[in-house]
Each structure stands twice: as C-alpha cells, then as structure tokens.
Amino acid sequence: MTLSDExxxxxxxxxxxxxxxxxxxWVLHRQGKIAFHISGIxxxxxxxxxxxxxxxxxxWVAPYYRDxxxxxxxxxxxxxxxxxxxGKREEPSSGGRQMPSHWSLRRANVVSHSAVxxxxxxxxTGIGLAIKMRREDKVVLASLGEGSTSQGEWYEAVNxxxxxxxxxxxxxxxxxxxxxxxxxxxxxxxxxxxxxCGLGLRGVAVxxxxxxxxxxxxxxxxxxxxxxxGPTLIEAKMYRITPHxxxxxxxxxxxxxxxxxxxxxxxxxxxxxxxERDGLLTASRLEEMESRAKKMVDEAVQYAEQxxxxxxxxxxxxxxxxxxxxx
Amino acid sequence: xxxxxxxxxxxxAMDEELARDERVFIVGEDVGKRGGVxxxxxxxxxxxxxxxxIDSPLAExxxxxxxxxxxxxxxxxxxxxxFADFIYPAFNQIVSExxxxxxxxxxxxxxxxxxxxxxxxxxxxxxxxxxSVEAFFAHVPGLKVVIPSNPYDAKGLLKSAxxxxxxxxxxxxxxxxxxxxxxxxxxxxxxxxxxxxxxxRQGSDLSLFAYGMMHYxxxxxxxxxxxxxxxxxxxxxxxLYPVDRETILTSVRKTGKALIVHEDNLSGGYGAExxxxxxxxxxxxxxxxxxxxxxxxxxxxxxxxxxxxxxxxNPQKILQAIRELAAF
Numbered sequence: 001m002t003l004s005d006e007x008x009x010x011x012x013x014x015x016x017x018x019x020x021x022x023x024x025x026w027v028l029h030r031q032g033k034i035a036f037h038i039s040g041i042x043x044x045x046x047x048x049x050x051x052x053x054x055x056x057x058x059x060w061v062a063p064y065y066r067d068x069x070x071x072x073x074x075x076x077x078x079x080x081x082x083x084x085x086x087g088k089r090e091e092p093s094s095g096g097r098q099m100p101s102h103w104s105l106r107r108a109n110v111v112s113h114s115a116v117x118x119x120x121x122x123x124x125t126g127i128g129l130a131i132k133m134r135r136e137d138k139v140v141l142a143s144l145g146e147g148s149t150s151q152g153e154w155y156e157a158v159n160x161x162x163x164x165x166x167x168x169x170x171x172x173x174x175x176x177x178x179x180x181x182x183x184x185x186x187x188x189x190x191x192x193x194x195x196x197c198g199l200g201l202r203g204v205a206v207x208x209x210x211x212x213x214x215x216x217x218x219x220x221x222x223x224x225x226x227x228x229x230g231p232t233l234i235e236a237k238m239y240r241i242t243p244h245x246x247x248x249x250x251x252x253x254x255x256x257x258x259x260x261x262x263x264x265x266x267x268x269x270x271x272x273x274x275x276e277r278d279g280l281l282t283a284s285r286l287e288e289m290e291s292r293a294k295k296m297v298d299e300a301v302q303y304a305e306q307x308x309x310x311x312x313x314x315x316x317x318x319x320x321x322x323x324x325x326x327x
Numbered sequence: 328x329x330x331x332x333x334x335x336x337x338x339x340a341m342d343e344e345l346a347r348d349e350r351v352f353i354v355g356e357d358v359g360k361r362g363g364v365x366x367x368x369x370x371x372x373x374x375x376x377x378x379x380x381i382d383s384p385l386a387e388x389x390x391x392x393x394x395x396x397x398x399x400x401x402x403x404x405x406x407x408x409x410f411a412d413f414i415y416p417a418f419n420q421i422v423s424e425x426x427x428x429x430x431x432x433x434x435x436x437x438x439x440x441x442x443x444x445x446x447x448x449x450x451x452x453x454x455x456x457x458x459s460v461e462a463f464f465a466h467v468p469g470l471k472v473v474i475p476s477n478p479y480d481a482k483g484l485l486k487s488a489x490x491x492x493x494x495x496x497x498x499x500x501x502x503x504x505x506x507x508x509x510x511x512x513x514x515x516x517x518x519x520x521x522x523x524x525x526x527x528r529q530g531s532d533l534s535l536f537a538y539g540m541m542h543y544x545x546x547x548x549x550x551x552x553x554x555x556x557x558x559x560x561x562x563x564x565x566x567l568y569p570v571d572r573e574t575i576l577t578s579v580r581k582t583g584k585a586l587i588v589h590e591d592n593l594s595g596g597y598g599a600e601x602x603x604x605x606x607x608x609x610x611x612x613x614x615x616x617x618x619x620x621x622x623x624x625x626x627x628x629x630x631x632x633x634x635x636x637x638x639x640x641n642p643q644k645i646l647q648a649i650r651e652l653a654a655f
Contacts, residue, residue, distance in 0.1 A: 112428060112432040114424060119392065122396060123393075127396040159386070320492075321493050324434030
C-alpha cells in the first residue's frame with residue numbers, strides 16, 4: 001500500500017500530538033495535578049505505523065498501557081486522555097476506575113486490559129477465534145512489551161493463534177527495558193521475532209523508530225491475516241526514553257549517557273528527517289503542527305480540570321452486567 | 328418423566344444451548360473426539376463440528392483467556408477445565424480479567440461465559456484429581472459460583488449459566504456424575520435461576536447447609552436422622568456466590584441450629600461465610616453454636632483408600648454431627 005503525502009504527514013502529526021500530550025502529563029505530575037503517568041515516549045512510530053495498517057474502527061485491538069499514540073490513531077481524543085489522567089467521571093475507559101492509560105474504547109473496538117502484563121494476548125487470540133468462526137475478514141492487533149514475551153500468558157496465546165491460524169498480529173514493542181530489567185535478561189535470542197519462529201508463525205523484526213518501515217511490515221501482516229493466512233509477530237525495536245512510570249527513577253539502573261545516545265534515534269527526529277528529505281515537512285508546516293498540538297493539549301487540560309469527579313457511591317457498581325447504567 | 332444421571336443432564340444442557348444459540352461453543356481439553364474424559368460432551372463434536380466443540384491445546388489459562396476474548400467479541404463460550412485441580416493456571420484470567428472486566432470498563436465490556444470444572448473427592452483421585460476450589464472463587468465479586476447437586480438443577484442451572492451475561496464458575500460434583508440420578512422432564516425446557524438457594528427438605532430441629540456431593544449425602548443423613556426422631560431441614564446452597572443470605576437466615580431463624588457441611592478444607596472455607604452470615608443476622612435465634620463438618624486442614628485428598636475415607640465427609644459422619652447438634 002503506497003501512502004499518500006497527506007497520509008504520511010498525518011502519521012507524523014499523530015506522533016507529534018501523542019508526544020506533546022505525553023510530555024504534558026509529566027508536567028502535570030510534577031505540578032502535583034495528577035497522581036500517576038506511564039509514558040509512551042519513544043514508542044510512537046511503531047504504534048502509528050501499526051494503526052495505519054489497520055481498518056480502524058473495523059478491526060479489533062487489545063493494547064497495553066504505553067499505547068497512547070495507537071489510541072489517538074483509533075479515535076481516542078486528547079481530552080479523554082486528560083480525563084483519564086485526572087480520574088474524572090466521563091473518562092471513557094473505566095469512568096475513573098482504572099489507572100490512567102489502561103485503555104478501553106468500545107466505539108473503536110479496543111478491549112479493556114488490566115495491569116497484569118500479557119493477559120491481553122489470549123483475549124486477542126479469542127477475538128481472532130471468534131472472527132474466524134464467523135467467517136469475517138477482520139483482524140485483531142495485540143500489543144505488548146518485550147518483557148511480556150517472558151510470560152506463559154504470551155506463549156499460550158501465540159501458540160494457539162498459530163495452531164488455529166487465526167487473524168492476529170502481535171506487536172512486541174521492544175523498548176529494551178521491563179522497568180529496570182534489560183532485554184538481555186528476558187530472552188536468550190536477539191529478537192522476540194525469533195521466539196515466534198519456534199512456535200510456527202511468521203516473526204518479523206523491524207526498526208521501530210521508522211514509522212513507514214513499521215507500516216510496511218504491518219501492511220503485509222494484515223493482508224495475510226485478513227486473507228486467512230494466519231498470525232504474524234512483529235517486533236519493533238525502540239528505546240524507552242522516559243522512566244518506566246512517574247514512580248520510577250531510571251538513574252538507579254541506567255546511565256544518562258545511554259539515554260542521551262538513544263535520543264538520537266528518537267522517532268520524532270527520525271521521521272521528521274525522512275519527511276524533510278522527501279520535501280514534505282517544511283519549517284512552517286512543522287510550526288503549524290506544533291501550535292495546533294499546543295492548542296489541543298491546552299484545551300484538553302482545561303476541559304478535564306473543569307470536569308467533575310465521579311460520585312463516591314459510583315464505586316459500588318457495575319460489578320455485574322445487570323448493574324450497568326447508561327447515564 | 329425420565330430418570331437421568333447428573334452428567335447426562337449436563338450433556339443435555341450443552342446440547343440444547345448449542346442448538347438454540349449459534350454463538351455458544353465449547354472449548355477444552357479432550358472435549359471433541361473423546362467427548363470429554365467424563366463423557367460430558369459425548370456426541371456433541373459429531374453433531375456440531377470441530378469449530379463449535381474445540382479441542383484446545385493442553386493449556387488451561389488460554390482456555391479461559393481465549394474464551395474471554397471470544398466473549399468480548401459477542402460469543403458465548405463454555406470453557407471446560409478437565410479437573411478443578413487444574414484451574415489454577417487460569418486463576419489469573421478468571422480473577423484479574425473475567426471477574427473485573429465489567430467493573431473496570433464501567434460496563435462497556437462484559438464477559439458472558441461459563442467455566443465448567445468437575446470437582447471433589449472420593450473417587451480415588453489423590454491430591455490432584457479431588458480438590459474443591461469453590462472458596463477461591465466465592466471470594467471474587469464479578470463471578471457467579473454455581474454447584475448443582477442433582478440432575479434437574481444441573482441441567483437448569485447450566486442452561487441459565489450459558490445465558491447469563493456474566494462469567495459463571497460451574498463446579499460439578501464428579502463423584503455424583505453417574506451416582507446421582509434424578510427425574511428430568513425431556514419434553515420441556517428447564518431453566519433454574521442462578522441466585523436462590525433451595526430448601527430441599529423441610530424440618531424444624533436444625534438446619535443443614537450443603538451443596539454438590541455433600542448435599543446428596545446430607546439428604547441421606549437427614550433421612551436416617553428422621554428415623555431417630557430428629558427433624559432436619561436441608562438447604563441446598565447451589566449458588567454460592569452471590570450469597571443467598573436470606574434463605575440461610577430464614578431457615579436458621581426457624582430451627583435455631585445450623586450445621587454446615589462441605590468437603591473443602593475447613594479453615595477459610597465456604598462454611599465460614601455461612602457461619603458469619605448466621606452470626607451477624609440470626610444471633611439471637613441460635614440455640615447452639617454453629618457447627619461445621621468439613622474436610623480437614625491437610626493440603627488435599629490422599630490417594631490411598633483409608634486415608635481418602637478419613638478425609639471425606641460421608642452420610643455417617645454427617646449423621647453423627649446431626650445427633651450431637653440436636654442434643655445440644
């Protein structure tokens with residue numbers, strides 16, 4: 001699939017918007033306005049590249065907590081992210097029940113996930129199974145970190161998807177760290193893609209800083225899945241530029257020099273250069289994007305700050321489906 | 328009326344629900360060609376095909392996890408865990424995922440699924456084919472926990488479980504699969520509501536609370552007690568969670584004495600919840616301390632016959648407990 005110039009710029013815009021929202025979350029945390037943030041900085045290219053290979057709103061997604069850019073591509077709105085950070089009532093993933101960035105968005109076919117890593121993988125396989133049973137041509141994307149590939153949860157889900165040739169694409173966002181533990185202590189192979197090969201499905205490793213390379217890899221995987229040719233695992237290599245979360249101090253386990261070195265491969269930088277090289281992204285265009293992002297982020301924060309909290313008693317429901325309220 | 332076994336009632340329930348609703352499917356180990364190690368799915372593979380009666384990989388957590396995913400997509404999975412003893416790998420999916428899905432998504436996503444598992448001892452199954460797991464799950468909001476004691480309830484409750492919009496843990500007393508027989512009309516649809524306990528024998532001297540296999544024994548013990556002039560009321564708890572506190576309290580307020588029987592370990596077992604319910608809601612009606620007759624606090628049921636029988640409650644032990652409580 002050849003991407004139009006317009007789409008390529010739009011993909012960069014999604015990455016930029018995600019980055020500016022994410023950065024604002026860190027600021028809000030430092031200001032004491034929010035209790036917690038878990039970041040996706042450095043992972044935007046892989047997420048946007050994957051999202052743009054899907055039929056968004058038609059295909060299904062089982063994400064994990066670093067997928068802000070992916071969520072924005074699926075129609076999640078900046079104000080919804082800010083509502084989630086502040087635990088406000090109209091926050092769409094959980095009405096303020098879950099921590100921020102624990103996504104769910106029914107209108108976009110994004111299923112709810114927990115903080116127990118890799119549990120979403122078998123859900124994606126089950127969705128894939130249901131799609132196949134109904135003879136539909138949808139696909140499902142499951143995303144996860146490289147640490148999650150150490151879990152038995154991951155192994156069982158991927159094995160099952162391969163055995164039953166289900167339309168599932170597993171995106172492993174290999175950001176090199178599971179909190180403080182580096183990837184060398186998660187796997188004895190160079191890439192999670194190699195783990196896939198042992199289970200009998202296609203394993204692809206791609207440069208996760210290059211949004212267009214990721215998109216290309218996903219486009220092929222989605223086509224195969226949609227035409228009944230089974231699952232693919234795509235490992236996008238990247239680097240987690242921030243600490244694990246707002247409660248983490250990464251100076252205790254990695255040097256500043258290491259982080260600075262990897263910032264040279266910051267996906268925003270890498271893709272800006274690609275688009276500048278191709279004559280698409282001019283200084284004035286970039287300036288326009290930046291001011292649009294700032295305006296959207298400001299408005300989102302303002303909206304969320306004024307939005308009401310849930311009433312305390314709302315914590316009592318809905319435990320069972322019969323208690324779901326539609327107000 | 329036709330008399331059928333407990334396992335046949337379960338098979339019929341699944342057969343009827345598969346026929347009624349094309350969203351329903353069965354997934355588990357050996358449920359397909361083999362028809363289940365206890366033959367609970369026998370004939371269904373041939374009737375509905377391998378896409379609706381799925382032989383899963385030997386992997387319990389994904390039997391449940393894949394079921395959850397399919398349920399989110401709109402299907403109605405019946406997941407079979409071959410023995411309740413093997414459910415722990417799936418514990419994370421049941422407790423962290425299925426049970427919390429509705430709450431954590433503020434009702435946007437629900438998990439209509441049934442997890443069936445044969446439970447209980449007395450069949451020479453040793454430590455890992457005899458366990459009772461109900462207390463773990465009857466502690467978890469978001470789940471419903473159901474244990475039938477007879478073929479009629481087994482069929483009616485399982486059909487209700489398949490139609491329930493929530494995750495239902497459906498535990499089947501495996502010792503009773505062929506031992507417990509009962510009349511189940513074959514020419515009408517049977518649906519037993521999930522929720523209410525049932526007074527299965529009226530009595531006035533004491534209340535005996537049980538479920539599953541122990542309920543079967545409780546009725547036998549109550550019959551013997553009646554011959555000795557002790558009038559026992561028996562309550563089949565059948566839905567363990569959410570707890571039907573009203574039926575428990577109504578019975579104790581009438582009789583003034585409570586005996587709770589389960590084969591699961593005593594401490595922290597389901598009987599503790601029943602006892603606490605009585606202490607909180609019927610304290611002034613009690614004429615005797617609440618009594619529990621349960622499996623001992625050893626890790627699980629031993630294999631060797633004498634040790635197994637030492638572990639298991641049975642009609643004689645229940646009768647003795649009835650006599651003691653009645654004499655208090």
